[in-house]
Each structure stands twice: as C-alpha cells, then as structure tokens.
Amino acid sequence: MTDLVNIAVxxxxYWGPNLIRNIAGLPNAAxxxxxxxxxxxxTQNAQRYPGTRTTPDYAAVLADPDVHAVVLATPAHLxxxxxxxAIESGKHVMVEKPLSLRADDAQALVALAAAKNVRLMVGHVFIYNPAVVMLRKLVQQDDLGKMLYVYSARLNLGIVRDDLNAMWNLxxxxFSIINYVLDSAPVRVSARGFRLLGRKLEDVAFVTLEYPGGVVAHVHVSWLDPGKVRRMTFVGDQKMVVYDDVSQDERIRIYDRGVMPDKLPDAYGEFRMITRGGDVQIPRLDTTEPLRAECAHFVESIRNGSMPLTSGQDGYRVVQMLEAAQQSMNADGAPVDLA
Ligand SMILES: NC(=O)c1ccc[n+]([C@@H]2O[C@H](COP(=O)([O-])OP(=O)(O)OC[C@H]3O[C@@H](n4cnc5c(N)ncnc54)[C@H](O)[C@@H]3O)[C@@H](O)[C@H]2O)c1
Structure with a gap:
C-alpha cells in the first residue's frame, strides 16, 4: 500500500460530515x-470536496481496490x-459507536478482522479527549488514592432518536470512558429504564456498573433534560475529580478532599469519620479536537499495522455491557453478571 491511506466514509x-471534514484534513490520508x-x-459532499468520488452504492466502494479503509457512520443496526x-473485502474499518447491536456480532467482527489482518476500530471518541486522557493518568498513577466510585450524567433536551433508546445512543x-480510565471492565450490571414519552424506546436510563475491587459506577443518561450536561465524578479515598465536558476552561477540577477516620477516638471509643478539605486544582488541557485525533489514530494504526487504542475488542466490551444493561432493564433492574 502507498503511504497515503484512501478512505471512504x-x-x-448528522455525524458523518464531522468525520468527513476531519479525514479530508489529515496529512497521510485522502x-x-x-x-x-x-x-x-x-451533492453537498461533491461540492465541498471536489476531488472526492460520491456514490450511493456501498458494494461498489468495497469492490474498489483503491479504497484502503472505510469509516461507517450509518445507523447502528447496519x-x-x-x-x-468491508472486512471480508480486505478493508480496514472504523465503525461509529456502538460497534453493533449484539455482543456476538461484535465478537465475530473482532475474530474476522484478526483472521483477515485488517484494523478494526470503534469510534469511542472520548478516549481521544485530552480531559479523559488526564483522568486516566490521574487514576492509573493512584493520584486519587484507592478508587471508590464514579458517577456520570449525560443529559440533554433531545436529540430524541427513533432507532435506539437513550442508553444505546448515549x-x-x-461506558467506554469509565472502562478506559479504570483500565478495567465491569463484572455486574443493573439498569432501570423509563419510556416517559410513551414510545417503545427508553428515554431515561440509570445504569449501575460493578467493577472488580468493589469500585461502583453509576451512569444516568437522558434526552429529557432542560440543558446539556456531560459531567463525570471520580471519587478516590485521597482526591476527587470532576470532569465537566461542557465547561469552556475548567473541564477538569481536582479536589484535594476526602473523608477519613478521626485521629483520636470519641468519648465512646469510636473513630468518627471526618471530612478533609483542601485545594482545588484546574489543570491546563490540550485543545486538539478529539475527533481529529481519533481519525488520525485510525490512519496511523493502518500505516503502522498496530492495534488501535479503541479496538474492536473495546467496542465488543461496550456492546456486551449495553446488552447486559438492556437485559437488566427488561427485568426491572435485576443484576446481570458479565463473564
Ligand atoms: N461519536 C459521537 O459523538 C456520535 C454522535 C452522533 C452519532 N454518532 C453515531 O454515528 C452513527 C450515525 O448516526 P447519525 O446520527 O449520523 O445518523 P443519521 O441517520 O443522521 O445518518 C446516517 C446516514 O447513513 C445513510 N445510510 C443509511 N443506510 C445506508 C447505506 N446502506 N449506504 C450508505 N448510506 C446509508 C443515511 O442516508 C444517512 O445519511 C451512529 O452509529 C451514531 O451512534 C456518533
């Protein structure tokens, strides 16, 4: 293959144009x-990108030997x-999240990509977000102490989708951020979901993930909220971090705060738990557009023959979590164990 990676989107x-814009701007790709x-x-893409071919025929794209890689920004059921x-045709593939709607399909894709020696990447774009990279560093370097729990809120008014419920969409x-930051995967999932708009799909969901070592994560997603919230809190026994993706200049706040037993026992000989207040740190973050970093990473993984950071296996793990959470939701929150 030439050094230039020819990509078909x-x-x-709604989302494809963002991928198209970023891919068009990459140095080692066309x-x-x-x-x-x-x-x-x-028509719009032909006008905006004059050197780019346009076609409604996916089979023709796969049959074109000049296309080295495809990026799928089609509805999730496809x-x-x-x-x-695409993998059968020998193309490298980047698939928007979720990788698939069934865990066994995702697993089959991972195996097929390995057999065909092509890269399979999933578009877990937040893993390329400098704030998430910093979160992982803080947790993995034990800066927060022993991890206790995580909670996350991803809320907005709309976009109300017709193809996926709020959990599968948001x-x-x-899930991908928490797995990456903790460098782990949950062993147990429970979820409640609610169809508040009277349709077949859940508009609001509350998911609880139990990770090895007793770390618990709670995820609240909804498209029925007055405003945009994308906030995650990581609580360790030494420090706590709030990641607010909507904030302009304070996306990460590190709180040197915690709860610990008092140094001396009280009148009854008990060690009471006391709070410890401390400074708040707001680190400076890189301003690279995460989607550009994601697209560049896909191209580099093709050029180097290396496993992408957000691999098919990571995509599979997230689909497995979604599937288990849906199973739990369908059983009114009964916990589901993950192998
Ligand atoms: N990473 C993110 O933040 C993010 C944000 C939004 C959407 N997404 C993901 O992107 C994907 C697409 O979502 P969307 O909101 O853009 O959906 P969309 O329905 O707006 O766009 C899908 C496009 O695919 C086209 N399409 C459908 N079948 C096709 C086929 N057989 N061949 C060629 N084109 C076909 C449709 O005509 C449509 O233009 C989904 O997986 C979604 O989860 C990711």
Whole structure:
C-alpha cells in the first residue's frame, strides 16, 4: 500500500460530515469516496470536496481496490453487516459507536478482522479527549488514592432518536470512558429504564456498573433534560475529580478532599469519620479536537499495522455491557453478571 491511506466514509447524515471534514484534513490520508443513499448528501459532499468520488452504492466502494479503509457512520443496526462485508473485502474499518447491536456480532467482527489482518476500530471518541486522557493518568498513577466510585450524567433536551433508546445512543460514551480510565471492565450490571414519552424506546436510563475491587459506577443518561450536561465524578479515598465536558476552561477540577477516620477516638471509643478539605486544582488541557485525533489514530494504526487504542475488542466490551444493561432493564433492574 502507498503511504497515503484512501478512505471512504459511508453515511453522511448528522455525524458523518464531522468525520468527513476531519479525514479530508489529515496529512497521510485522502477522502477518496463519500457514500450515502441520500442524493442530497452526495451533492453537498461533491461540492465541498471536489476531488472526492460520491456514490450511493456501498458494494461498489468495497469492490474498489483503491479504497484502503472505510469509516461507517450509518445507523447502528447496519454496523455489524456493513463492517463484516468491508472486512471480508480486505478493508480496514472504523465503525461509529456502538460497534453493533449484539455482543456476538461484535465478537465475530473482532475474530474476522484478526483472521483477515485488517484494523478494526470503534469510534469511542472520548478516549481521544485530552480531559479523559488526564483522568486516566490521574487514576492509573493512584493520584486519587484507592478508587471508590464514579458517577456520570449525560443529559440533554433531545436529540430524541427513533432507532435506539437513550442508553444505546448515549451510554457507549460513559461506558467506554469509565472502562478506559479504570483500565478495567465491569463484572455486574443493573439498569432501570423509563419510556416517559410513551414510545417503545427508553428515554431515561440509570445504569449501575460493578467493577472488580468493589469500585461502583453509576451512569444516568437522558434526552429529557432542560440543558446539556456531560459531567463525570471520580471519587478516590485521597482526591476527587470532576470532569465537566461542557465547561469552556475548567473541564477538569481536582479536589484535594476526602473523608477519613478521626485521629483520636470519641468519648465512646469510636473513630468518627471526618471530612478533609483542601485545594482545588484546574489543570491546563490540550485543545486538539478529539475527533481529529481519533481519525488520525485510525490512519496511523493502518500505516503502522498496530492495534488501535479503541479496538474492536473495546467496542465488543461496550456492546456486551449495553446488552447486559438492556437485559437488566427488561427485568426491572435485576443484576446481570458479565463473564
Ligand atoms: N461519536 C459521537 O459523538 C456520535 C454522535 C452522533 C452519532 N454518532 C453515531 O454515528 C452513527 C450515525 O448516526 P447519525 O446520527 O449520523 O445518523 P443519521 O441517520 O443522521 O445518518 C446516517 C446516514 O447513513 C445513510 N445510510 C443509511 N443506510 C445506508 C447505506 N446502506 N449506504 C450508505 N448510506 C446509508 C443515511 O442516508 C444517512 O445519511 C451512529 O452509529 C451514531 O451512534 C456518533
């Protein structure tokens, strides 16, 4: 293969144009083709990117030997089949989240990509966010002490989707971030979901994830909230961190605070728990656009033949969590063990 990676983006609806823009701007890649069933989307892309081919025919993209890699930004129910076909054709594939709607499909994709020796990457974009990279560093270097718990809120008014419930649409972000920051995967999941708009799909969900070592994570997702909230709190026994992705200049706040037993026993000989207050630190963060970093990483993993940071295996793990959470939700919150 030449050094330039020729990429076809499939799906130019709401999210695809962001991928297209970033890929078109990469130094070691070319936006070779944009494929969509919608003729309007093709016309717009042909005007914006004159050297790029446009087609509604996915099979033709896969048959084109000049296309080295495909990026799938199509609706989630199409991911598994479209990714399978691409890998079978020998293309490297980046799939938007969620990797698939079934864990066994995701697992099959991972195995197929390994057999065909192509890169399979999932678009867990927050892993390329400098704030999340810092969170992982803080936790992995034990700066927070022993991790106790995590909670996350990803809320907004809309976008109310017709194809996926709020959990399948939004929680892949929280799940992928928490797995990455803790460098772990949960062993047990329970979830409640509510269909408040009277449709078939849950609009609000509360998911509890239990990680090895007793670390618990709670994830609240909703598209029925007055405003945009993307906030995560990581609580250790020494320090606590709040990650507010909506904040302009204080996305990470590190609180040197905690709760600990008093040094001396009280009148009854008991050690009471006392709070410890301390400074708040607001570190400076890199301003690279996470989606650009994600697209650049895909290209580099192809050029180097290396496993992407957000691999098919990571995508599989998140789908497995979503599937287990859905199973729990369908059983009114009964916990589901993950192997
Ligand atoms: N990472 C993020 O923050 C983020 C944000 C939004 C969406 N997404 C993901 O991106 C994906 C797409 O979501 P969206 O909101 O853009 O959906 P969308 O429905 O707006 O766009 C999907 C596009 O795919 C096209 N399409 C459908 N079938 C096709 C086919 N067989 N061949 C070619 N084109 C086809 C449609 O015409 C449409 O233009 C989903 O997986 C979603 O979860 C990710």
């Amino acid at each position: 499939i799906g130019s609806g 936006l070779h083709t944009v494929c969509d069933l919608n003729p309007k989307a093709l 991911h598994a089949e479209m990714a399978r076909a 929680a892949p972000h929280d």
